[in-house]
Amino acid sequence: LNPAHTVPTMVDGSLVLFESRAIVTYLVDKYAAGSPLYPHDIEKRAVINNLLMFDIGTLYKTMSAYFYPVLLFKKEYDPATEAPMTDALQVLGKLLSDKPYLTGSDISLADIVVAGTLSFVDVASYSLDAHPKVRDYYSALKKDLPYYAEVNDKGIEMFRKYTQK
Numbered sequence: 001l002n003p004a005h006t007v008p009t010m011v012d013g014s015l016v017l018f019e020s021r022a023i024v025t026y027l028v029d030k031y032a033a034g035s036p037l038y039p040h041d042i043e044k045r046a047v048i049n050n051l052l053m054f055d056i057g058t059l060y061k062t063m064s065a066y067f068y069p070v071l072l073f074k075k076e077y078d079p080a081t082e083a084p085m086t087d088a089l090q091v092l093g094k095l096l097s098d099k100p101y102l103t104g105s106d107i108s109l110a111d112i113v114v115a116g117t118l119s120f121v122d123v124a125s126y127s128l129d130a131h132p133k134v135r136d137y138y139s140a141l142k143k144d145l146p147y148y149a150e151v152n153d154k155g156i157e158m159f160r161k162y163t164q165k
Contacts, residue, residue: 001016001018002016002018003018004018006018008020008023010023010026010027012026012030020113020116021052021055021056021113024038024109024112024113025038025052025109028109036106036107036108037107037108037109037112038108038109044103047103047110048103048108048109048110051095051102051103051108051110051114052109052110052113054091054095055110055113055114055117058088058091059088059089059091059092059114059117060117061088062081062084062085062087062088063085063088063117063118063120064120065081065084065085066078066081066082066084066085067120067123067124067126069081070124071123071124071159071163072163086130089128089130089131089134090131092114092131092133092134092137093131093132093133093134096133096134096137100137100140101137101141102114107141107144107145111141111145112145114141115138115141115142115145115148115152116152118134118138118141119152119156121138122156122160123156123159123160123163
């Protein structure tokens, strides 16, 4: 189904999607159209799309480059990969500005996806104290997203145990 042979993969009738951001936007459009998570308003949606692209192209990319070699291959942290991640976290802090969530007062798909990316810090026991806005935002998301613990905590713990083998 998925030419990359990776997860996630979603099948809905004849439709096959294998990129998580495509999956979440499709699911909201199909089952919660017009939701504040991904509103119909083209400008609001463009802002969310921009943040989804920032997540995959910058935040996730730099965090995975920093954490995966250590977590999966038992290598040492590489300062050369920490600098881009630090830059991405600083940008995330600037994007938050004084807002509770990335797009303002409502949680959007961008917040949900970014929360998943930030979960690297839980697996690696990495402190976000150098990025207080991001730290506080992530802490708030873990409380404000109704199913965050149910959906993520078990996976984070499984990943943590796997990486400690």
